[in-house]
Amino acid sequence: MGNKLKFGLLGALGYIAPRHIQAINNIGADLKCVSDLDFNSAQKKEFLPKNIETLDSLEEMIKFHQKDNLDYISICTPNHLHTDQIITCLENDINVICEKPLALSVSDLDRIRKSESVSAAKVFTIMQLRFHESIIQLKQNITSQKSEEKHEVILIYATTRGSEFFSSWRGSENKSGGILFEFGIHYLDILIDIFGQVSNFNVNKLSLNQANVLIEHENAKVLIMINVLSKEKLKEMGQEEVLYRSFTINGDEFEFTGGFQDLHTKSYESILEGKGFTVEDASKSIKQISKIMDEFEKGSTYKPILNNL
Numbered sequence: 595m596g597n598k599l600k601f602g603l604l605g606a607l608g609y610i611a612p613r614h615i616q617a618i619n620n621i622g623a624d625l626k627c628v629s630d631l632d633f634n635s636a637q638k639k640e641f642l643p644k645n646i647e648t649l650d651s652l653e654e655m656i657k658f659h660q661k662d663n664l665d666y667i668s669i670c671t672p673n674h675l676h677t678d679q680i681i682t683c684l685e686n687d688i689n690v691i692c693e694k695p696l697a698l699s700v701s702d703l704d705r706i707r708k709s710e711s712v713s714a715a716k717v718f719t720i721m722q723l724r725f726h727e728s729i730i731q732l733k734q735n736i737t738s739q740k741s742e743e744k745h746e747v748i749l750i751y752a753t754t755r756g757s758e759f760f761s762s763w764r765g766s767e768n769k770s771g772g773i774l775f776e777f778g779i780h781y782l783d784i785l786i787d788i789f790g791q792v793s794n795f796n797v798n799k800l801s802l803n804q805a806n807v808l809i810e811h812e813n814a815k816v817l818i819m820i821n822v823l824s825k826e827k828l829k830e831m832g833q834e835e836v837l838y839r840s841f842t843i844n845g846d847e848f849e850f851t852g853g854f855q856d857l858h859t860k861s862y863e864s865i866l867e868g869k870g871f872t873v874e875d876a877s878k879s880i881k882q883i884s885k886i887m888d889e890f891e892k893g894s895t896y897k898p899i900l901n902n903l
Contacts, residue, residue, distance in 0.1 A: 604671050628649070759822075775883055804821055
């Protein structure tokens with residue numbers, strides 16, 4: 595028992611926090627404390643039978659660490675808080691596992707990199723799609739092929755969210771970073787991983803709930819379509835909620851909507867094996883999304899770069 599890794603977790607009431615808590619349990623670690631700014635007394639009581647201390651801030655967690663020596667803090671808070679919270683952990687020599695994105699700008703990414711360089715601790719991020727069996731198989735298939743022509747790819751992600759999603763921090767571009775940072779970053783990460791660096795892009799649409807972007811990689815021309823549908827509007831129309839993920843590559847489609855149950859556990863296991871995804875791994879997609887958003891804000895117009903899509 596005494597050799598168990600000790601974890602703290604920020605943002606315990608967040609949407610993604612249960613997956614992190616499950617992963618911490620699955621790797622045999624000890625979740626010592628959790629924190630959330632919105633805790634009420636009833637929610638705090640849920641953690642008492644598990645001997646998990648409930649705190650109200652990162653500052654309280656740092657004080658807890660000074661007495662109990664945490665090995666890691668997992669960060670599941672709103673996106674705009676990540677950078678400063680990561681840096682605070684690094685300044686106190688606590689390893690970090692942070693949900694995407696690590697930062698919402700290249701300058702904030704540089705701040706993290708600088709802080710990590712003088713800390714005894716390390717920063718890791720969650721890129722769970724890289725552990726998805728369908729994505730692993732896709733990468734193997736693509737890398738084994740020898741083609742002089744670039745692959746033509748369509749990536750579709752459609753999901754449903756209720757009004758509480760849009761009225762929360764996720765509905766604020768300043769806090770979430772917008773649809774590409776909130777939803778698109780995982781997909782851009784795997785596209786770069788499979789098809790290489792981006793050489794060109796054109797933005798057709800970017801809004802709170804839609805993205806339509808053409809991206810040219812070293813080995814592919816990709817159309818990314820992301821659509822976040824309103825639960826309430828679907829209900830009014832008598833339609834069911836939507837969740838759909840698919841790739842179409844050179845006319846062949848495959849869906850990868852399922853298979854996400856254990857990906858956070860695999861991410862944590864990879865970190866403990868010394869193979870976790872670092873600031874440098876995360877930087878590729880963050881830098882590219884920042885470029886896309888900057889270009890769109892300057893008034894980028896749609897210019898087709900795909901032949902047959």
